[in-house]
Amino acid sequence: MSANTIIHNKKEYKTECIWRKSKKHIIKDINDNDFEFPVHNIHIWGNKNSFVDKLKIINEFLDKKKKYEKASKDCLICKKKNITTKSYYYKNYMWEDGLVHYIDFHNIEPTHSFKQFIFHEKLEKNKLEMVLSRKLKEDTIYVEITKNQLLILDALMEHGGKDKKYGSDEIKRYSEHAGLLDFHKYELAKIIVAGNTLRVDAGDDEIYMPLMEDMDEYEYIFHTHPPTPKPGGRAEEGILYEFPSIGDILHFIDNHNSGNVIGSLVICAEGLYNIRKKEQGKEDIKINEDGLYKQYNKISRQANNKAIEKYGVNFTNNKFYKEISQDTSFIESINNVLNKFDLHIDYYPRKKDEVNNKWYIDNVFLSFRKNK
Structure with a gap:
């Protein structure tokens, strides 16, 4: 898995698990690198569940702050409808809420740099408390x-x-x-x-x-x-x-x-x-x-x-x-x-x-x- 780079609103972002529309449909980023097409992985990678938990916290945090753009995409692997409804542009990264589906159901593993970013991201406590689920009482440090x-x-x-x-x-x-x-x-x-x-x-x-x-x-x-x-x-x-x-x-x-x-x-x-x-x-x-x-x-x-x-x-x-x-x-x-x-x-x-x-x-x- 490799990250691509795009320009959005005059700012450069590293994209995470942003795919081309089909295997035959070739799209390149600003560095002339191809966007990948997702493939189901039968193997579960380490830290998968912890990563998804932390990613959901950040997604919910951004939802509450209205820091997203609307999107609509189906899963390219299993064809499930509307797995993606939001695109996030946060700090230097861009990803979609459908990433949770790709990880949960297809064991897609993000890049190491994105894992580091998600695990190490610290949100403001007073804002975080408003969006945490009952299961996750506090933002875990990794x-x-x-x-x-x-x-x-x-x-x-x-x-x-x-x-x-x-x-x-x-x-x-x-x-x-x-x-x-x-x-x-x-x-x-x-x-x-x-x-x-x-x-x-x-x-x-x-x-x-x-x-x-x-x-x-x-x-x-x-x-x-x-x-x-x-x-x-x-x-x-x-x-x-x-x-x-x-x-x-x-x-x-x-x-x-x-x-x-x-x-x-x-x-x-x-x-x-x-x-x-x-x-x-x-x-x-x-x-x-x-x-x-x-x-x-x-x-x-x-x-x-x-x-x-x-x-x-x-x-x-x-x-x-x-x-x-x-x-x-x-x-x-x-x-x-x-x-x-x-x-x-x-x-x-x-x-x-x-x-x-x-x-x-x-x-x-x-x-x-x-x-x-």
């Missing part, structure tokens, strides 16, 4: 972790999983790495990595687990699920997706309730998971731990079993990244259970860098708040 910063976490994951390199001469194990993300003025300032990796997980004696103190003082914590030794390497053991474990989830709940933790990131072969409270806020997560334990273990086993039935245990790395990691249906089934406990796992599948043929985790936007 922080961004860039692709290059995520490559550091990726390197830790790969380091812990290529071969069994930790332990005594007699016993070698893979290793998870863990750490803390330190933000300053809403930007990631430090990645603090734990140095103590001596504990063995009671549920998996193949992997060393990290120990860290003062985790609950930070907004985001992270740990890796290493490939053992390749993507999907434990499929024969019934584990195709490295979903967060029930231990990871209970660990997040403890640190959220006792401190400032907003989310717990899990970096793994298929991408990035973020364990968080479903309804964002500082309130404690109050659950029946036994009920959560039983239901989560059951659904995560079922999800992996169904995934293995679908994809098998013998596959190339390319198939793993191109098909398996892009399939969000299994994490959605898990979230259907977690949501009942006021919990949610955001999933960010990897993307392919067409230049170097590598699969990476793209920039992510995480909700942020002031400490308790």
